[in-house]
Amino acid sequence: MRRRDVIAIIGSGRESEPAVTHARELGRLIAENGWVLITGGRDAGVMKAANEGAKEVEGSLTLGILPNREAEISPAVDVAIITDTGEARNNINVLSADVVIACGVEDPGTASEVALALKAEKPVVVLGTSDAAREFFVGIGSGLIHIAESPTIAIAISKQLMDG
Amino acid sequence: MRRRDVIAIIGSGRESEPAVTHARELGRLIAENGWVLITGGRDAGVMKAANEGAKEVEGSLTLGILPNREAEISPAVDVAIITDTGEARNNINVLSADVVIACGVEDPGTASEVALALKAEKPVVVLGTSDAAREFFVGIGSGLIHIAESPTIAIAISKQLMDG
Amino acid sequence: MRRRDVIAIIGSGRESEPAVTHARELGRLIAENGWVLITGGRDAGVMKAANEGAKEVEGSLTLGILPNREAEISPAVDVAIITDTGEARNNINVLSADVVIACGVEDPGTASEVALALKAEKPVVVLGTSDAAREFFVGIGSGLIHIAESPTIAIAISKQLMDG
Amino acid sequence: MRRRDVIAIIGSGRESEPAVTHARELGRLIAENGWVLITGGRDAGVMKAANEGAKEVEGSLTLGILPNREAEISPAVDVAIITDTGEARNNINVLSADVVIACGVEDPGTASEVALALKAEKPVVVLGTSDAAREFFVGIGSGLIHIAESPTIAIAISKQLMDG
Numbered sequence: 174m175r176r177r178d179v180i181a182i183i184g185s186g187r188e189s190e191p192a193v194t195h196a197r198e199l200g201r202l203i204a205e206n207g208w209v210l211i212t213g214g215r216d217a218g219v220m221k222a223a224n225e226g227a228k229e230v231e232g233s234l235t236l237g238i239l240p241n242r243e244a245e246i247s248p249a250v251d252v253a254i255i256t257d258t259g260e261a262r263n264n265i266n267v268l269s270a271d272v273v274i275a276c277g278v279e280d281p282g283t284a285s286e287v288a289l290a291l292k293a294e295k296p297v298v299v300l301g302t303s304d305a306a307r308e309f310f311v312g313i314g315s316g317l318i319h320i321a322e323s324p325t326i327a328i329a330i331s332k333q334l335m336d337g
Numbered sequence: 338m339r340r341r342d343v344i345a346i347i348g349s350g351r352e353s354e355p356a357v358t359h360a361r362e363l364g365r366l367i368a369e370n371g372w373v374l375i376t377g378g379r380d381a382g383v384m385k386a387a388n389e390g391a392k393e394v395e396g397s398l399t400l401g402i403l404p405n406r407e408a409e410i411s412p413a414v415d416v417a418i419i420t421d422t423g424e425a426r427n428n429i430n431v432l433s434a435d436v437v438i439a440c441g442v443e444d445p446g447t448a449s450e451v452a453l454a455l456k457a458e459k460p461v462v463v464l465g466t467s468d469a470a471r472e473f474f475v476g477i478g479s480g481l482i483h484i485a486e487s488p489t490i491a492i493a494i495s496k497q498l499m500d501g
Numbered sequence: 502m503r504r505r506d507v508i509a510i511i512g513s514g515r516e517s518e519p520a521v522t523h524a525r526e527l528g529r530l531i532a533e534n535g536w537v538l539i540t541g542g543r544d545a546g547v548m549k550a551a552n553e554g555a556k557e558v559e560g561s562l563t564l565g566i567l568p569n570r571e572a573e574i575s576p577a578v579d580v581a582i583i584t585d586t587g588e589a590r591n592n593i594n595v596l597s598a599d600v601v602i603a604c605g606v607e608d609p610g611t612a613s614e615v616a617l618a619l620k621a622e623k624p625v626v627v628l629g630t631s632d633a634a635r636e637f638f639v640g641i642g643s644g645l646i647h648i649a650e651s652p653t654i655a656i657a658i659s660k661q662l663m664d665g
Numbered sequence: 666m667r668r669r670d671v672i673a674i675i676g677s678g679r680e681s682e683p684a685v686t687h688a689r690e691l692g693r694l695i696a697e698n699g700w701v702l703i704t705g706g707r708d709a710g711v712m713k714a715a716n717e718g719a720k721e722v723e724g725s726l727t728l729g730i731l732p733n734r735e736a737e738i739s740p741a742v743d744v745a746i747i748t749d750t751g752e753a754r755n756n757i758n759v760l761s762a763d764v765v766i767a768c769g770v771e772d773p774g775t776a777s778e779v780a781l782a783l784k785a786e787k788p789v790v791v792l793g794t795s796d797a798a799r800e801f802f803v804g805i806g807s808g809l810i811h812i813a814e815s816p817t818i819a820i821a822i823s824k825q826l827m828d829g
Contacts, residue, residue, distance in 0.1 A: 176412075177416050209416050234398070234416075236400075238418070242457075246340070251340065251341050252341050252373050252398075252400065252433075253340060253433065254418055255433045256429050257428060257429070258422065258429075258587070258589065258753060259569070259586070259756065260585070260756050260781055260784055260785070261585065261586065261750060261756040264421060264753040265419065265420050265421070265753075268420070279804070281780045281781070281784040281806075284780035284805060285777045285781045285784060288777035289773070289777045292773040292777060293406075305797070305800045305801045306804075308797045308800075309776075309797045309800070309801035312771070312797050313773055313776060313798075314773075421752070422586070422750045423592065423733070423749035424617055424621070424749070425589035425592045425749065428587065428589040445617070445620040446616070446620045448612070449617045452610070452612035453609070453613045456613060470640075470641075472633045473612075473633045473634055473637035476607070476633050477609055477612060477634075503740075504744070505743050507744060537744050562726070562744075564746075570760065579669050580668070580671060580701050581668060581761065582728075582746055582757060582761045583757065583760035583761045584748070584760070585757070589750075592749060593746060593748050593749070593750075596734065597745065
């Protein structure tokens with residue numbers, strides 16, 4: 174028996190591109206690698222797309238870390254962890270993942286999650302974000318921030334980080 | 338796609354009987370029913386035994402909801418959710434389960450979990466507990482508390498509650 | 502400079518007697534002793550009465566530990582700590598108090614709070630509760646549970662516990 | 666009776682300048698205005714300095730929102746709220762404050778707190794930070810971020826925000 178490898182995909186609940194397309198592709202690739210997917214679990218934006226991508230793959234496992242009982246849960250979430258801790262659940266997502274992949278960090282919730290990941294000394298792969306976000310987080314991230322140009326590259330970096 | 342059925346087993350981290358034997362049997366039966374097992378995730382007492390029982394069954398899924406990063410995780414936990422919320426994680430366990438099964442409630446941590454389950458209006462199946470605990474929780478539990486005489490009966494009650 | 506002494510009053514949000522009358526008297530006595538009052542902060546039941554009792558005394562300080570932003574806050578709360586952790590805030594109340602006084606423990610939320618206090622090894626003074634509750638908590642409370650017959654006695658016990 | 670006005674000062678636990686000098690001055694000014702000061706409560710860096718500044722003023726009130734029971738508490742904290750929620754307590758600080766003042770945001774913990782404040786739609790006054798941080802947070806902060814050049818200006822902005 175050994176514990177499963179876990180990747181968190183974080184990002185906004187809005188339907189913004191390319192974040193949502195990236196998230197769907199990342200979810201699929203994570204599942205194909207046999208990793209467990211963790212997201213914020215809501216039926217919206219990056220969370221929804223990532224879970225749907227993962228569930229295209231047979232045998233995938235998707236865990237949603239929900240803010241409270243009222244949140245609408247993505248039907249593509251296999252197991253819903255109801256935290257009732259609101260935005261503080263962002264800290265649970267990053268603490269529970271081996272690697273965190275951020276699809277854009279322009280959303281304050283996602284920005285908080287990247288910052289909490291750095292505080293917890295978890296590696297973060299950032300995909301498709303603004304120059305300002307990249308400059309800020311690389312500046313405070315002391316080697317933990319990795320910039321990826323595509324979902325495939327984000328997964329390749331994640332694999333290296335988990336094997337390392 | 339549909340969400341997985343989830344049972345939480347709660348109980349003390351001490352190696353007390355019959356709680357530990359009950360927990361191991363319950364874990365195995367939960368896995369045989371195809372349900373997901375949630376526990377407090379530590380490598381001790383009821384949590385450890387329940388996870389080990391579940392992992393005797395092929396295809397089982399065990400989630401551990403851990404208090405913090407320092408806690409020793411049972412090797413029989415497939416995915417560790419690191420909450421960093423200490424005893425407040427007890428609320429997450431009960432909110433995330435369809436049914437909660439308590440192996441003894443003499444431990445203050447377990448007693449808090451049963452009370453939080455009642456507050457959240459989750460059904461609780463209690464196995465192997467003192468008369469005082471039974472009287473107290475049945476008194477405040479307004480129809481949510483179910484007393485079981487054995488792991489098999491606890492599982493039968495749980496199945497009815499989930500089908501209901 | 503030294504940190505202030507803090508007492509938590511816990512109890513139901515329902516308007517049940519004698520709990521509410523006890524809470525109001527306790528709030529007043531706590532303030533007269535110069536102690537800080539912590540409650541769950543809502544504008545209901547024991548919480549509301551305790552805060553109102555304390556604010557009858559000039560110079561009193563009342564802190565409310567609220568479950569979320571939506572909760573209605575008692576106007577007698579001086580400072581509202583908005584936790585957004587729902588019932589898990591019960592753990593914050595007990596961890597932040599030197600002594601916890603429970604006005605009745607028939608409510609599941611209050612029962613969880615007493616249990617979390619015992620888990621945290623905080624002394625609990627219980628006032629006006631059922632025989633079943635008393636028997637159960639004295640049984641699991643290993644010397645931390647103190648039974649009081651009146652608010653005045655509850656305060657006398659609290660003073661001893663803080664001086665001890 | 667009316668609830669007290671509350672300001673949170675956030676910043677790193679390191680002894681970095683000018684953040685610590687700013688924090689001490691801000692703490693003093695907050696107390697002189699009769700506002701309650703909330704900080705992370707630890708005996709280090711910005712938290713310690715802010716509380717010490719406030720306690721130079723008679724009648725000041727300082728609340729520390731601590732990560733857990735093990736954290737060393739600043740002796741200048743009047744009341745310690747022990748959350749046992751680790752970094753997730755950052756969300757409690759910002760939810761409980763009318764205005765958040767950040768002394769530098771180069772620290773990941775502080776960056777998470779600013780982001781959580783924006784998520785909660787709380788105004789944030791930022792003092793003495795890098796160009797990258799300013800550009801990033803102004804970009805995602807949609808009118809909630811206010812840049813101050815000195816503690817005096819930060820307090821003037823805070824006063825306007827609370828009166829507004």
